[in-house]
Amino acid sequence: MSTTEPMVIVGAGQCGARASQALRENGWDGAITLFGDEGLLPYERPPLSKSVLLGQKTTAQCAIYDEAFFREQRIDLRTDAPVAAIDRVGHRVVLASGDTLGYHRLLIATGSRPRRLDLPGATLAGVHMLRSVCDAHAISAELRPGRRIAVIGAGFIGLEIAATAVALGCEVVVLEGASRALMRAVPEVVAQCLVAQHRQRGVDVRFGVHVERLVGTARVSGVQLVDGTTLACDAVIAGIGVMPCTELAQAANLDVENGVAVDATLCTNDPRIFAAGDVCSFPHPLFGRRIRLECWKNAEDQARVVARNMLGHGEACSSVPWFWSDQYDMTIQIAGMPALGTTTVVRETGSASRVFFALDGDGVLVGASGVGQTGEIARDVRFAQELIARRACVAPHLLADRGTKLRSLLAAEAQ
Ligand SMILES: Cc1cc2nc3c(=O)[nH]c(=O)nc-3n(C[C@H](O)[C@H](O)[C@H](O)COP(=O)(O)OP(=O)(O)OC[C@H]3O[C@@H](n4cnc5c(N)ncnc54)[C@H](O)[C@@H]3O)c2cc1C
Incomplete structure (x- = not known):
């Protein structure tokens, strides 16, 4: 598939970089231009507060792809090229330098910035x-x-x-x-x-x-x-906390509602313009509300979905949110939206590891938060994620009982 106009991505971060790769993977043979404003190869931010500060990893090691990758994939990465405006009538972006570039489809992946x-x-x-x-x-x-x-x-x-x-x-x-x-x-x-x-x-x-x-x-x-x-x-x-970087969208009169407002396919109110990652708010089918997520996995998931939708697939973004944090020798993993729960059920998964399940008023599992050793919480949180995706009602005593395999509850749900 090819047109003379490129696919243009504003924001060379987690989501933008992954989306550029996903466009290629899904068969886009035309030009792709990825605009960044940090003067660096796209990089992963999670290590910045963990292994980088601890001196266990260099910032160079956080790069998502090396330069050769962008060259080989024919992705025109411009790392020091802030985009200043979107001209929706002319279908082009205007750079801070004054240069302009037309787009076939445009992805806003400008992320968020600290308050x-x-x-x-x-x-x-x-x-x-x-x-x-x-x-x-x-x-x-x-x-x-x-x-x-x-x-x-x-x-x-x-x-x-x-x-x-x-x-x-x-x-x-x-x-x-x-x-x-x-x-x-x-x-x-x-x-x-x-x-x-x-x-x-x-x-x-x-x-x-x-x-x-x-x-x-x-x-x-x-x-x-x-x-x-x-x-x-x-x-x-x-x-x-952080604020979504919505200025470009706002100035271009795109809908903004706690982030660039997109539909379930991550498309804005302009059919040629999409938004994904920290910057967008989207209607989540599972939770029946518009949400904005600020996490690595969401940037990854939405990059894949948005690339396909920029190519016309029209898929809904419905993956269950998942987030992790590392503090000391503990990992915290969170699936779903625990804040929507009204009841918390605790499962002891190790001497110092726990998974806390959140059930809403109807007994539907809406969230799971694991705290402890990765090996003692990851499996339960992963299966909980699948149960959440199925809007499963699970009896609290089964969730609390370490002997009950969540995998078996999942199998029962499927029948
Ligand atoms: C210190 C730290 C630790 C984190 N730890 C975790 C963790 O443990 N687990 C987890 O799940 N998540 C974590 N996150 C969150 C995760 O990194 C983000 O959710 C993810 O980076 C979002 O990706 P994104 O592409 O939407 O935004 P970003 O990665 O922020 O990328 C957006 C890019 O767009 C650029 N940009 C903005 N405006 C323009 C413009 N006009 N022109 C050109 N470029 C522009 C920005 O400079 C930036 O480079 C952490 C974040 C930070 C900062």
Whole structure:
């Protein structure tokens, strides 16, 4: 299949890079142009808060594909070419340089960016956020033994950074305004389990604390709380959530609703323009609502689906969300949407491993969160993912009983 116009992808991240490859794999023989703005080969972000900060992996090792791959696949990767506008009438993108390029189909895969701290002192040296390779290098330089690190936000990024910093010998305080960690992501019992691990390792985790300002002259030297207390620190790292990068879509009058609004096939309200990955919100058939996911597997899954749909397949994106995080020697794996559950059922899968199942008001399994050793939780979370996909009603006592194989429940569901 080929036209003279290329397939154009804006955003050379996880989703954009994978979609470019999937277009080729699905038979697109014409031109593909992938625009990035970071000046780097597309790379995986998950290691940035884990093995990269720990010094176990270099940022170069995070590249998704090497240069030869793009050459061989005839994908025109432009790593330093921010797209400034979409001209929907002329079917072309306008680069910040002023150049333009026509598109046959356009994919917006611009991802998300960290929310900025809106506080006095937020621009002092020593105040960081983590999204990019550049941020990881800057944070790495801060994490030295004995340094006092204040992490603002007890979400996944904040907790991963805290775990890494403490492993590197830093003194770490985590400041969270809400009454508990991971408010949107997991049931309270799971959050408590994780926080207990952090406290055991010496991280000072505080909830219900509100930061008034960051203090310091040129460089940050403390965090002043609303109650007047000041905590001395050598660096601040904020992990207070992300915002989808929707500016291009908004300026082009595409529908935006907590992300670029797409239909089940990941198509925007312009039939030539698609969006996928962190940047889009889509109607999830299983949960009967529009959701936006900020996770690696979603970027991977949607890249495959969107590439096929850019080629006219019209497939719905319905995979069950799946997310993981690594903290200390523990893995956390989450399938589905545990936050939609009204009842939590616990299964002990190892001496320090648990899987927490979330059932909604009708007894339908809507989420599973595993915490512990990978080998002791991964299988149950994987089968739970399939049960969630089938909207299975599973008796709580079977979920709680370690002796009941979820695989057998799956087989029973299939009959
Ligand atoms: C530190 C960190 C740790 C993480 N850990 C995990 C984890 O453990 N598990 C998990 O499931 N997920 C994790 N994630 C989330 C996961 O990495 C993201 O969900 C994934 O990267 C999303 O892929 P994406 O392609 O949608 O966006 P991105 O990977 O952010 O790529 C978007 C790209 O588009 C570029 N761009 C934006 N605007 C333009 C423009 N106008 N022109 C050109 N280029 C543009 C951006 O600079 C970026 O390079 C982590 C994320 C971070 C930051």
